Amino acid sequence: AQSVSQHNHHVILSEAASLELGCNYSYGGTVNLFWYVQYPGQHLQLLLKYFSGDPLVKGIKGFEAEFIKSKFSFNLRKPSVQWSDTAEYFCAVNLGSARQLTFGSGTQLTVLP
Amino acid sequence: DGGITQSPKYLFRKEGQNVTLSCEQNLNHDAMYWYRQDPGQGLRLIYYSQIVNDFQKGDIAEGYSVSREKKESFPLTVTSAQKNPTAFYLCASSIYGKLFFGSGTQLSVL
Numbered sequence: 001a002q003s004v005s006q007h008n009h010h011v012i013l014s015e016a017a018s019l020e021l022g023c024n025y026s027y028g029g030t031v032n033l034f035w036y037v038q039y040p041g042q043h044l045q046l047l048l049k050y051f052s053g054d055p056l057v058k059g060i061k062g063f064e065a066e067f068i069k070s071k072f073s074f075n076l077r078k079p080s081v082q083w084s085d086t087a088e089y090f091c092a093v094n095l096g097s098a099r100q101l102t103f104g105s106g107t108q109l110t111v112l113p
Numbered sequence: 114d115g116g117i118t119q120s121p122k123y124l125f126r127k128e129g130q131n132v133t134l135s136c137e138q139n140l141n142h143d144a145m146y147w148y149r150q151d152p153g154q155g156l157r158l159i160y161y162s163q164i165v166n167d168f169q170k171g172d173i174a175e176g177y178s179v180s181r182e183k184k185e186s187f188p189l190t191v192t193s194a195q196k197n198p199t200a201f202y203l204c205a206s207s208i209y210g211k212l213f214f215g216s217g218t219q220l221s222v223l
Contacts, residue, residue, distance in 0.1 A: 034155060040210060043171070044148070046155030088211060094150070101150055101201055103214045 004093050006104035013081055014112050021076040021107050023065075023091030032094040033074040034101075035065055039087045047089075050074065061085070083113045116140065119204050119215035126191065126198060127223050134189045134218045136204035142213070145187035146205040149173065156203065162187055191220060198222055 005024045013019060025031060035047040048059025055067040065076045074091060091104040117138045126132045136145065144163050148156040158171030162181040176195025181187055187206075191198045199222050204215040 036156065038210070038212060043146075043158050043161070044156055044212070049155060051153065090212070100217050100219065101156075101203060102216075103212075106211065108211075 004091055004102050004104040006089075006091055006107050008107045009105070010108045010110070012110045012112065015083055016080045017111075019076070019078040019081045019085070019109070021089055021091075021109070023074045023076065023104060025072050025074070025091075025093045025102075027072070027093065027095055029095065033065070033067060034092040034094070035059065035063070035074070035076050036090045036092060037087045038090070044090070047076070081109075081111045083111045085109060086111045117204060117206055117213055117215035119202075119218050122216070122218060124218055124220045125223050126220060129193045131190055131192050132198075132220065134191070134202055134204075134220070136187045136189065136215060137185055138187075138206045138213075138215075139185060140206055140208065140213060141184070142206035142208045143184070144207045145181070146207070146212075147171075147177075147179065147187070147189045148203045148205065150201040150203065159189065159202075 003026045007022050033050040036044045037047050038044050047063050048057045050057045050067045058064045063078050067074050088106050088108050090106045094101045120135045146161040147159040150156050157173050159177050160179040162168035165184050168179050168181050178190045201219050203217045205212050
């Protein structure tokens with residue numbers, strides 16, 4: 001069965017630091033990849049998604065993610081975080097021929113002012 | 114083991130038929146959610162419930178109904194009024210703001 005791993009459970013950064021959150025999946029076929037964010041007290045929002053094409057995907061709020069097929073990874077990055085980026089971040093994988101969406105366990109990002 | 118169980122994994126609906134998707138959790142979470150995913154899109158919130166006997170509409174509640182009679186259960190009914198029900202449906206629960214997800218149900222219309 002497919003699985004999604006987010007190895008960092010809690011990341012603490014200072015404002016202006018660079019961010020990289022890891023996401024790895026276990027499936028060798030075609031995948032669609034997503035990063036979602038849940039801000040405190042709010043519902044899930046889609047940050048960005050990859051279906052095909054340029055493996056470097058740009059999302060909202062200055063986030064980007066790079067799909068590296070050989071590493072089965074889809075890491076989320078932001079060059080300079082802000083206090084308002086404090087949230088829970090979820091990676092999700094949708095296998096190409098199936099509809100099932102599998103989530104990672106999430107990474108809590110805390111940005112200190 | 115604690116977790117969220119969605120059933121069935123695959124469900125087929127005839128035109129004009131109501132169907133109910135099951136979501137059960139034994140995590141003792143107060144909050145539960147239903148999301149829908151369509152091809153090429155992200156998740157969209159259908160309904161959510163913060164506590165037993167209470168629930169609120171999400172962004173795309175039309176054509177759906179829910180109930181929350183027990184803490185453990187949050188079934189979603191896709192009614193005949195939902196004109197485009199074919200989608201992947203995901204249930205989630207949360208505690209202290211942390212989400213936990215079920216494995217989803219793929220609903221298709223015959």
